[in-house]
Amino acid sequence: MDGSGVFNKGVFLGRVRLAEGGHPRIVTVRDGQVIDITAKAAPTVRDICEMDDPSGYVKSAPGEAVADLDAVLDGKAEGVTLLSPVDLQAVKASGVTFVVSLLERVIEEQAKGDAGRADALRGEILALIGEDLSQLVPGSDAAMAVKAKLVEKGVWSQYLEVGIGPDAEIFTKCQPMASVGHGADVGLHPISTWNNPEPEVALIVSSNGDIVGATLGNDVNLRDVEGRSALLLGKAKDNNASAALGPFIRLFDGGFSLDSVKQMEIVLEVVGQDGFVLTGASSMSQISRTPESLVAAALGSHHQYPDGLALYLGTMFAPVQDRDGAGKGFTHKLGDLVTISTPMLGALVNTVRLSTECAPWTYGPRALMGDLAKAGLL
Template sequence: MSNAIVPTSGVLLGRAKIPGYDHPRIVTIRDGIVYDITDKAGPTVRDICEMAEPASYVTGVEGTRIGAVDAVLANSWSGTFDPAHPALLSPIDLQAVKASGVTFVASLLERVIEEQAKGDKTRADSLREEVLGLIGADLSQIVPGSPAAMQVKEALIARGVWSQYLEVGIGPDAEIFTKGQPMSTVGFGADVGLHPISSWNNPEPEIVLVVASSGQIVGATLGNDVNLRDVEGRSALLLGKAKDNNASGSVGPFVRLFDGEFTLETVKAAELSMRVEGEDGFVLDGHSNMAKISRKPESLVEATIGRHHQYPDGLVLFLGTMFAPVKDRDGPGKGFTHKLGDIVSISTPSLGTLSNRVRLSTECAPWTYGASHLLRDLARAELL
């Protein structure tokens, strides 16, 4: 599988911090060069995604050459960032940041284990064996909400192993939650944050759909839905504390817009790889295929936006993680948890590679630039 940071083809849309401008600039890549395409017709990524044909607009709009993509990517790393040169930001702006959970069997089983362990990672291995024995590992063949799924539900309730995670995993209703506020995500090269109270946590590599206010899916990108297993394991009501912290969600490196070559079907067939590289020499590699998802991506979008709930600035939707890293790190039976300084890289050829360094959320750059700041800066620049 290619580990290129940027796809070799496709219509790419992103945001960058460019010297001389107060506000983020809208960029694309053409023949290995980053171009600034900020225009009054499309001053934000949200505005472009609301167009009838976003990919055609990005392809046709004139741009100003910014620099070679490799140089911009190199300057996007938090440790080497130089404000005198361009750097990538998260490729989304005003969209709501939503996420779906428990959409893959691997993550479903690990959520049940978290719940049973009540946040204690030392109990995970023994509980994993016990839960697999009770539930079995073949839930991937069950269509959520189907009569067969309801029969499994009744059987598991009778055996005393029913869980709120099984409810959203095979029940009729998907888990949809708010990952963070608009403008809160970080991009390629930025630090991602762990809440200091957590001692059991992990990356969650996911594909992220970009959805217009009409409900139309217009593109996709990669995301890391950083998760605190011990916090959510204590209580599902702590989901907000487990998921929404400073720099706890990364997106990027670019949004790839749907066109004749890249479609939702491409997303459904994508194979993702993930690598975690620690300063202690630890390396974890994993890969999985979107074909293993239990709910169709379009059905997850329909559960999020429609007559029951509108998003006038559109949304992005994390589709759920297909990875549950359990490789022992500090000794047999101790499982996986992050260490500060870990580099997490999430890749698929059609979308590129999203890489970030892990730090405490209290040590990551604070989120200070929100929607109000962006709109004021765009108004001053006469782009609104």
């Protein structure tokens, strides 16, 4: 993987673990090198993101090179492992923020988790709705008129409610420090037989609601589990290694802002050991709820996050390409290599395993605090 280009143009922030053990190191990228900038003034990514000027701090922070960037990204840097770029932040996600994913959620619900019924249902539901929902502003009078029409037709859904209704869907993707990074395995619950990657942008938000940067994310999804019941959302979304983020946070500065995020196209590629290749893209310009409104739905006077949060923004990409026969749609197979990329953030690459076979999550906030204290950083 080429570490030049994008990583020479922006201000990047991440975390690595060294073979010598101890606390994760806070790193940035300079001149093709991964630089350790861990300091008592900011021993966690959370601390940097809470500053008035995170990018200014990272640009000027003294540090030492720990490895060549390309080697780290390719998993070939001896004794250096790239981690998820967030630590103490809550990890939240937005659902049904694009029309395409909205319709696929309705199909999941109607199919009751049966992938074999989805293809026929897709045509039936699209014909029944008979509306171009892409121009609807959620919660608007026009959206409520469409809702009334759908109720009359008998196809109203909880997914249409959060897709065009007044309230966004915000849920917990995983606990702080449970997300995995670039190069790690991502996990599927063993009970699932119909699942998919979700290529997304995740915003990094401070405790006072300031959006300070962005990274790539894979909001791994179990379509059959959520399709059986939306009350199974936790089982469908929050499993060991089911939340991937990375490779780094790109902090906002003069050359990168929320407007940059709004114009991104997120590209997905899945390459299977069976020779199957799936490609697709998700254009942030097509999102139906603004990133600012999603942050406001998650954090405000109604709900505080003292350590900030990472917020997945949702995806318009819903894979329907047949993999094992006509009408069977897409589902993962173990060993799939998933690459999520965009020119301004690089590429997040992960391999699909069962969640029971991924590395167990054993290093949480208590362990981090203990290691930082031992190092004299607290």
